[in-house]
Amino acid sequence: MASKPTDCLLLQFTLAPAPTERLAAAAAQLCADSGLHLQRLACAPDGTTYLYARLPQRTQLGVEALPPLAAALERRIPAARDIRVARLQQVFTAPGHADGELPVFHYVVETDPEAGWQAELERWYDQEHMPGLAAVPGCILAQRYYNHDQGPLSLACYDLVSEQVLGSPPWLAVRGTAWSDIVRPHFTNTRRTMFRALG
Structure with a gap:
């Protein structure tokens, strides 16, 4: 897939068990490790979680940039399931x-x-x-x-x-x-x- 203008990466996943107080710290560390800024972390009642990770500036990103971030999320937040990563403009x-x-x-x-x-x-x-x-x-x-x-x-x-x-x-x-x-x-x-x- 062609590179797309990207301002933010959205990590979508479900949590099992329910989120804990440590989740925000883990999300912030994940972003810091990746050179990103945690813009918002939000969780729905069914465990669906959206993590918005902002890039320092708009960048043309290819789809190959997404799997490493998904793997990093899996390591940093082991309770995450059904991980998907999207480029947001x-x-x-x-x-x-x-x-x-x-x-x-x-x-x-x-x-x-x-x-x-x-x-x-x-x-x-x-x-x-x-x-x-x-x-x-x-x-x-x-x-x-x-x-x-x-x-x-x-x-x-x-x-x-x-x-x-x-x-x-x-x-x-x-x-x-x-x-x-x-x-x-x-x-x-x-x-x-x-x-x-x-x-």
Whole structure:
């Protein structure tokens, strides 16, 4: 596979047993050993874990860079299972209304656009949806990436102060716009996951 512009590597795995306090330290050490920066570590109730490891700068990476990182994760976190590594290209970032607060939850929406709808999805995300959700009280950071390896293609993620932010009137108002009603039916392969932020 050709090299892809990469800002961040996403290590996806499941944990057995449940995460411990030592997990964040192990993840930070894994990143440090690899010359990366631990951007976010988050775990869902079913043990699904996302570890975002940021590169010092955007780099063209080939797929051959991924297996060594998976092997390093297996050594550093022996409880990790079903390890997958993906190259992420950042396409949007905005500090949120609660910028500077400590993230407690990490909400992720992964989706592929229906054929012919990618350009409209990009405009909607960049011009309305991501800026709108970033401005909601309780949102710390809004980001979106292209996932070049372990799709869906679009990965939008939000650091939140509380799980209840998703049900708040300002959040629901952004989700309920006319433009949203046009675009959202053209999402495919969509996954929505609420994680607890661990680091």
